[in-house]
Amino acid sequence: MRGKVKRLRRLRWRGADQSGSDADQTAADADQTASDVDQNASDRDQTQAEADQRASDRDQAASNHELDANPLVGALGQQVYEMSRSERAEGTLERDATRAVRGQIASERDEQAQHRDETARGRDRTADERDRAAEENDREAEEVARELGTDADSRAVAALEFAAAARAQAAAVRAQAAVERERSARDREAAARDRKRLQGELERAHLDELTGAYRRGMGETVIRHEIERARRLKGELTLAYMDVDGLKEINDSLGHGAGDALLRDLVESLRSRLRPYDPVVRWGGDEFVYAVSGTSLELAGGRFDEALEVLAVSQPTAAISVGLAALRDGDTLETLVDRADQALLQHRRKR
Template sequence: MKKSSETRDDLANKRQTAGGARDDASNRRDRRADQRDLAGQARDDKLDMSDLAGQARDGAGDERDNAGDVRDHVAGLRDSAAEQRDRTAEEFDSRNRSRSPNRILRSELARHEAASDREAAFQDRSASAQERTEAQRDRRAALADRHVGARQRRLAEADRNTASSDRAAGLSERANAQLDRSSARIDREVSAVDREDASIDPLTGVLLRRAGFAALSRDIARARRTNIPLVVCFIDVDHLKTVNDGQGHAAGDQMLLNVASTLRSRLRASDLIFRYGGDEFVCIFPDSDSSFGELRLAQVNEELARCPSPASVTAGFAELRPEDSSEDLVARADSELYRKRKLR
């Protein structure tokens, strides 16, 4: 039984350790999940900036296209004006075959202005082409920004999915940790029952010798700490061997059971009983002296005498001394019992 309880305690400790390890693992997973969420948020912020940059580039491209359209329109107007000036100069020349220097100058001036208009129109169209080239460059840059943004979104989504998986795994780890702790608690409870069973006499239901001496040591320490008296009673069941030999061991067992039951009924809740040997019991009376113990044992013998199978006990008492160990105290009570038997 002792080995079983120790094995259960070891198993409980292992389960408790496993529970702690699972909690640590779940905490690590939560931290990783937080980091991934932060990374996802950073990626989202970055792609929002990329989107804004793309929109700005698209806007700039639209403005450049509009400027190019305006320049093309102005160039068209200049070409039209130049053609009109050429026509005017040709008509003027055809109407005035014999031209004066003044008229020649006016015709040349019209053609010069037409050439200037065409040059300006050419420059406008060149500037328009440049605007459209810049607009195309802006749109390509905007498209690249959007590609980067889309990739960042995919990575952010992957970060969030991984964070969600980490949190789910952390939750599972915590559930397993709780299961480990529950199992450890059950193991300890079963171990405590095993220990209790190992410390109880299966026949009489009182403490066995080893557990009884442990309890006596605690009571002695308490008595010394609180400066109260304590007395030990060593009990021997009278004529048990005769009953065993004459009526059988079942009758002897019943006698022992009757003695233990009577002791429990007549002693206080604070008093302890343990079985020392085959027909021997030890009683511990805290905050009491020998006269109190003798009174209680007298009541026990009176009740045993009224049983269907009458019995009796003989007892020796020893009061706690400053130098006593638990073994010394029981030995002195046993010696007192032996002295009483010799006097009979």
């Protein structure tokens, strides 16, 4: 009987210990993989930060060239303008590549967080197994003590020591599992930050670099959304179609820098009199569209007049033509824009 008890104890302990050792090795391998992924992500983060800086430097160089070229006209002004445009294009390409890599890093961090959670669960299972082994050793120690009586002290103590060691190992494994969960949470936070930054970059990718207005593709989507929302809420919506008169002559006589400054000032003036969520879209080279929801045709026209007064402070000679159209039943974006364009032509004829 005593031999059976000792053999059972040893078999149980060795089985649990071997299972725990295998799990420990699996977890250690996962730790090494996680560490490698962390280092790789960190290195790539640094690379993307350097790429961001290069793109920013190119934008600054382009801006400097535009400032330098502002008083220039003719061939020299055109040459400097083309140089600045090329630098902006290179910066845009680099930022596009950076966004793609950041998206990949965010996905990898999410995946790494999932792996760490799995490792933590594996460590919990190992700890549970070691706790069970410790409990079995406790019971067997008591059995040994009952069978051997006064001679059982040393053997019972040895069994209890095995149980204590198992519990200590289980506690250490649980502590490591808690660390894994903390790392997993940090991975998810880092992935969330990456995605937030990526979302901001994607939004900026849909903005016109010169003026900050929406580019036409995204702008059409945003205005269609505003049209549908106005219909759903049975509210008003007014669309304005604007054209910067004589922009080509300004570029030819004063340089492209002067023309660019006018376009930037126009959008800033509009934004100063519109709500933050009212979309402003660069429709073409010198054409802009904006939509104002919950506002009548008259009020929308008043806001445009106020924006022109703001624009006149920095651009006193600027001439802007505008046409307004209110949303009607059955309107599409195309029919609404067409009516606003026709209103613009009538406005221009009356001047």
